[in-house]
Amino acid sequence: MIQELLDSSVLIGIATSGIRLATPYLYAAIGETFGQRSGVLNLGVEGIMLMGAFSGFWAVYVSGSLFFGVLAALLVGLLMGLGTAFINVTLKAEQGISGIGIFLFGLGLSELLFQQSFDSVVTVRGFPRVNIPVLSDIPVIGEVFFRHNVLVYVAFALVPIAWFVLNKTTLGLKIRAVGQNPQAADAMGISVARVRYFTVTLGGMLAAMAGASLSIALLNVFQQNMTAGQGFIAVALVYFGSWRPFGVMAGALLFSTVNALQLWVRTKGIDIPAEYASMAPYLLTILALVFASQRVDQPAALTKPFERGE
Amino acid sequence: MPILAVIAALLIGAVILLLMDADPIEAYKALYEGAFGTKNTFADTLIKATPLLLVGVGICISFRGGVVNIGGEGQMIVGGLAATALALANPDASAEFLVPACLAASFVAGAIWGGIAGVLKAYFNVNEILSTVMLNQIATYWMIYLMNNTLIDPDQLTAASRIPETDRLPRQSDLPRIGPWLDSLYEWLGLNGADSTRWAPTLLHIGIIVGVVFAILVWILLWRTTLGYRIRAVGKNPRAARYAGIRTKRYMVLSLLLSGGMAGLAGGVQVLGVRHRMSAEGGAIAFTGNAGFNGIVAALFGKLHPLGTIPASVLFGALLVGGNKLQRTVQVPSALTTVLISLVIIFVVSSDLWSRQRARRRVSSASAESAPASSAPPAAEMDRVG
Numbered sequence: 001m002i003q004e005l006l007d008s009s010v011l012i013g014i015a016t017s018g019i020r021l022a023t024p025y026l027y028a029a030i031g032e033t034f035g036q037r038s039g040v041l042n043l044g045v046e047g048i049m050l051m052g053a054f055s056g057f058w059a060v061y062v063s064g065s066l067f068f069g070v071l072a073a074l075l076v077g078l079l080m081g082l083g084t085a086f087i088n089v090t091l092k093a094e095q096g097i098s099g100i101g102i103f104l105f106g107l108g109l110s111e112l113l114f115q116q117s118f119d120s121v122v123t124v125r126g127f128p129r130v131n132i133p134v135l136s137d138i139p140v141i142g143e144v145f146f147r148h149n150v151l152v153y154v155a156f157a158l159v160p161i162a163w164f165v166l167n168k169t170t171l172g173l174k175i176r177a178v179g180q181n182p183q184a185a186d187a188m189g190i191s192v193a194r195v196r197y198f199t200v201t202l203g204g205m206l207a208a209m210a211g212a213s214l215s216i217a218l219l220n221v222f223q224q225n226m227t228a229g230q231g232f233i234a235v236a237l238v239y240f241g242s243w244r245p246f247g248v249m250a251g252a253l254l255f256s257t258v259n260a261l262q263l264w265v266r267t268k269g270i271d272i273p274a275e276y277a278s279m280a281p282y283l284l285t286i287l288a289l290v291f292a293s294q295r296v297d298q299p300a301a302l303t304k305p306f307e308r309g310e
Numbered sequence: 311m312p313i314l315a316v317i318a319a320l321l322i323g324a325v326i327l328l329l330m331d332a333d334p335i336e337a338y339k340a341l342y343e344g345a346f347g348t349k350n351t352f353a354d355t356l357i358k359a360t361p362l363l364l365v366g367v368g369i370c371i372s373f374r375g376g377v378v379n380i381g382g383e384g385q386m387i388v389g390g391l392a393a394t395a396l397a398l399a400n401p402d403a404s405a406e407f408l409v410p411a412c413l414a415a416s417f418v419a420g421a422i423w424g425g426i427a428g429v430l431k432a433y434f435n436v437n438e439i440l441s442t443v444m445l446n447q448i449a450t451y452w453m454i455y456l457m458n459n460t461l462i463d464p465d466q467l468t469a470a471s472r473i474p475e476t477d478r479l480p481r482q483s484d485l486p487r488i489g490p491w492l493d494s495l496y497e498w499l500g501l502n503g504a505d506s507t508r509w510a511p512t513l514l515h516i517g518i519i520v521g522v523v524f525a526i527l528v529w530i531l532l533w534r535t536t537l538g539y540r541i542r543a544v545g546k547n548p549r550a551a552r553y554a555g556i557r558t559k560r561y562m563v564l565s566l567l568l569s570g571g572m573a574g575l576a577g578g579v580q581v582l583g584v585r586h587r588m589s590a591e592g593g594a595i596a597f598t599g600n601a602g603f604n605g606i607v608a609a610l611f612g613k614l615h616p617l618g619t620i621p622a623s624v625l626f627g628a629l630l631v632g633g634n635k636l637q638r639t640v641q642v643p644s645a646l647t648t649v650l651i652s653l654v655i656i657f658v659v660s661s662d663l664w665s666r667q668r669a670r671r672r673v674s675s676a677s678a679e680s681a682p683a684s685s686a687p688p689a690a691e692m693d694r695v696g
Contacts, residue, residue, distance in 0.1 A: 093659035101655035108648025275455035293435040
């Protein structure tokens with residue numbers, strides 16, 4: 001098995017699918033990073049992903065246009081993000097629980113709409129593979145990095161953008177201030193609520209994109225509960241990445257590569273039972289959390305609603 | 311307040327129904343009939359309420375102890391697996407041994423699964439929300455593995471279909487049916503007048519009674535014992551609890567341990583009372599029926615009070631059973647009930663703010679009149695901590 005694994009074509013295959021499979025995690029986890037940096041834990045990512053996956057799929061199916069698919073997903077993500085912000089920021093709900101509510105809402109509504117709209121399993125023509133000129137011809141590297149669909153490239157482009165926004169702009173400074181010390185931020189004239197509405201809504205749109213990247217780019221189908229826990233893992237990746245975009249990306253890649261590896265192991269029918277291989281990413285996440293939590297403290301105001309004058 | 315949340319959820323549900331060209335009144339009538347229409351449907355409602363109650367009572371412990379246990383699904387699964395394995399290993403044991411032993415095994419298995427998250431939180435600083443979610447997935451794959459290999463029904467191994475499920479458990483492990491008892495009770499009370507239907511043919515098993523008994527026990531534990539007081543003290547204010555000499559980490563682990571144990575018990579009751587075998591067919595959700603999550607909703611709805619969780623579980627059990635009827639009569643997917651339940655949970659947690667603010671206003675107006683007695687814990691309880 002080790003011999004076979006070291007074969008270059010197998011390694012390239014695993015690395016390539018590792019990159020591809022990281023896509024939904026990246027969208028969802030980068031969006032969640034913004035929310036958590038500002039002090040809001042949105043545990044409902046999974047539900048927003050499902051709604052994004054459905055709406056994107058539906059729009060592509062009806063219109064035949066990928067543009068409308070992305071637009072529909074973003075719009076639904078915007079609405080669900082606003083709703084989440086309203087519940088967590090304005091109504092100051094307990095975030096661990098409201099997130100479960102949002103998850104169940106997305107789970108139920110996407111299934112309801114799916115069963116209402118489609119009688120059988122259908123597929124759509126999703127985002128095609130785009131080979132980047134010149135770069136995709138580089139041996140190995142070209143194959144691994146530059147022969148994917150557009151949503152994969154956008155997902156990876158989000159990482160440096162998120163890093164730049166969080167660390168080099170006034171907006172990022174405000175987000176971090178609100179997450180670290182909302183009282184001080186408030187005293188300096190920053191509207192805590194407005195910043196959190198922005199980050200949570202952005203997180204909702206990116207979560208919906210994460211779902212759409214599954215339904216109209218990676219798999220090109222919709223099934224009930226098709227995200228199967230990926231949204232929850234995305235939340236864990238934010239902790240794993242210590243609330244830093246590049247850390248989150250490292251976590252997403254580690255996770256997706258282990259996933260690609262276990263998929264390969266399964267196709268080979270090797271001694272390791274497939275179910276144990278499937279468990280590996282989750283065990284790895286727990287171990288990763290054990291190590292990650294020793295290193296950095298979370299944003300001080302995470303999960304704490306802001307109350308003026310307390 | 312929670313009743314308002316249900317009404318609001320039903321109103322939004324009505325809008326969804328209208329958008330789907332279904333008559334909301336007819337739909338809700340079908341839902342009610344489907345849940346409470348006959349003794350048979352009412353029995354179904356109680357059967358569906360049972361795992362919600364057991365999980366929910368556990369959730370009361372963990373949330374009161376300041377830890378968020380969303381690992382009910384995984385804890386149910388390992389509980390079910392433990393009961394299944396023990397029953398299959400003892401095909402000749404007596405019912406008097408097998409039923410309690412299997413239930414105890416399911417409690418212990420769930421407690422271990424919850425306890426892992428507790429240890430990770432207390433000693434390794436790992437957020438329990440995340441670890442319990444991961445443990446849910448791990449339990450799911452473990453169950454699928456066992457159903458396909460170690461525990462698979464030997465007949466299924468050779469069958470062409472090869473359904474991943476165990477053999478039927480020995481009959482002695484079945485939870486006793488309580489229909490006949492209820493019939494005698496009805497007769498004794500003279501309630502059987504015009505209604506000729508009986509409880510006996512229903513599948514109602516002793517699980518609901520187990521649930522109610524545990525709800526009472528946990529209420530006593532949380533509000534009538536030092537142990538429970540300390541669990542709640544850690545949940546209310548961990549720092550103050552530590553200064554008062556409570557070993558907070560141990561109580562965090564204990565909260566998750568007990569909470570997981572209750573969910574494990576729910577899994578055991580599902581196996582012994584309803585399915586009589588474990589199956590991976592239809593995924594983990596076919597076994598748990600989302601009770602690991604819906605139990606949280608029931609507990610919240612019951613204001614995190616074990617006794618309040620009893621009626622709350624019946625309500626949500628009714629929604630689940632009625633949802634199936636809804637699907638059959640008005641052709642609306644039963645996923646609508648998931649949406650309704652999610653709306654209830656969202657409204658309940660959101661309306662927390664208003665109840666909190668009202669409470670604060672009441673406290674401040676009360677303290678203006680008298681001494682601020684309400685904010686400090688009673689002296690007697692403080693003594694017990696010291």
